Amino acid sequence: MTASVIDVVDFRKSYGDFVAVDGISFEVRQGEIFGLLGPNGAGKTSTLESLEGLRAPDGGSLRVAGIDPVRESRKLRDVIGVQLQTAGLPDSITPSESMKLFCAYRGVAPRIDLLERLGLREKLGAQYHELSGGQQRRLALALAVAHDPDVLFLDEPTAGLDVASRVELHDLMSEMRAAGTTIILATHDMAEAEEMSDRVAILLKGRIATVGTPREITAAGGGLTKVSVRTQGTSLSDLESRFPAVIREVREGNYSTFFSNNIGPTVAAIIAHVETNDDLLVDLRVERPSLEERFLEITDSASMKADQ
């Protein structure tokens, strides 16, 4: 089993009377992309910023690559890279200058190639205030990874990015994971978390509601698998629950859609039914429940409990 790089034990953080994080524990293993999900105010940013040494925890223990983020903040800087959700640079600094400045402080050679790779080739000499929001985020990302950190923290990295930049970011994350970098990804984008994360934790009101691989988390929910079928004839036009494990069925354009809680028998029965009725299958699509649906299920359930 791979060694853990980040250890969070009974971590607590409050702001006055407001408890932002209420005793959470988790670990992140080396070379893993770990998604931190949760609605606004769930405690994601407090957790990230405490791990990054920007905030002091009120209780519990935090370790990043064996380093205490509060007591050994200088040592921490050498091993982590951070793209903050809210951070800025001086208005008049250029991407090229900022790369040279921060690389000088880290004692590494400036990585202008990273700026070019992230689509800032034409903006190397532009002042920070002249960059678009997406360009500013790409610059922050380039600065975060320029020194090849062991641990990379990304807080909403794709917010404001166009499709091409988003693909480039995901490629970069995959490359870094392959090279052994541990990545913590806080995001509201469930598709991104599902696509990129090896494991995710869902935070709700300062506590971990669930943690596991995206597949484990979605499988643990009551979500139904969606089977959409299109046939040449009309064998499926009569909508009645005649297939096993189907809970609900609807007609959507040329497709008949069945929501099943046991996909194997359902699909087998549909195919058999089409063949028996001398019909021809044109298309059959199976969509398992997404992480987003499971996330909404968990957050809705928490809201209902709070209302009761």
Place this chain on the structure above:
Amino acid sequence: MNAFAVHFSFDFRTGIRNRTLLLMNYLFPLGFFLMMGFIMPDLNPSFLPMMIPAMVVFAVLAATLLGLPEPLVNAREAGVFRSYKINGVSSPSILVIPALTTALHLVIVATIITASAPLLFDAPLPVNWAAFVLTFIAIAVASGGISVLIGVISADSRIQVLWSQLIFLPSMLLGGMMIPYADLPAAAGRFARLLPATHAMNAFNALAMGGLADFDPWGSVISLLASGILGFGLAVYLFTWDSHNTERRGHPALALLALVPFAVMMLG
């Protein structure tokens, strides 16, 4: 280049790129110098012997009190310090490097004033250049330290402007640049000793320009240096990285300790 040199080089360029800093570092002091040079000698002939020190002190006050604190407050509010922290930039670098680059701009401005005042306005040059340079360093250190401290303790730019003007405006009126210290009423003169400009003018006059001291000129130099060092030290101590995270090591009122050397001179 090492980190300090890269940071210094960037910050020096910022002093010219940024319109507000360009105004405070160069345009305002040099424009004021030309205006005063054409007007004041006719209105008040006693201004001419003190013209070079007065305009140098004015340049220092404008570049520091009006130029240094605001970018610090704005940078903290915009999250620039958070970016600096995660990228390994230390708080002393954040505070000292802008003060040093401002000092370099001031050397350029002071050189322009000192070189052109005799040619344009027949103003006398210093008689003791070493004392002139020493006093320039002392007022730059004092004003730089106090300005950085104002930038650190001010919760927002409106409060920062209030603090800066609280020192800048009385310095203009009572600091000996417009009206000689000896001509001030006794109470005003005593209050004026709380201001760095008063001590700078006293030291320039007595040690560099060959005039008479209004009070102990070496005490003025020492109090300026002590206040500046206290100012920088307190700024580092009270520094916060983030306007959302207001935990700091001491109460902002501790900043008043930077005025203790002047209070000693006032009471002494």
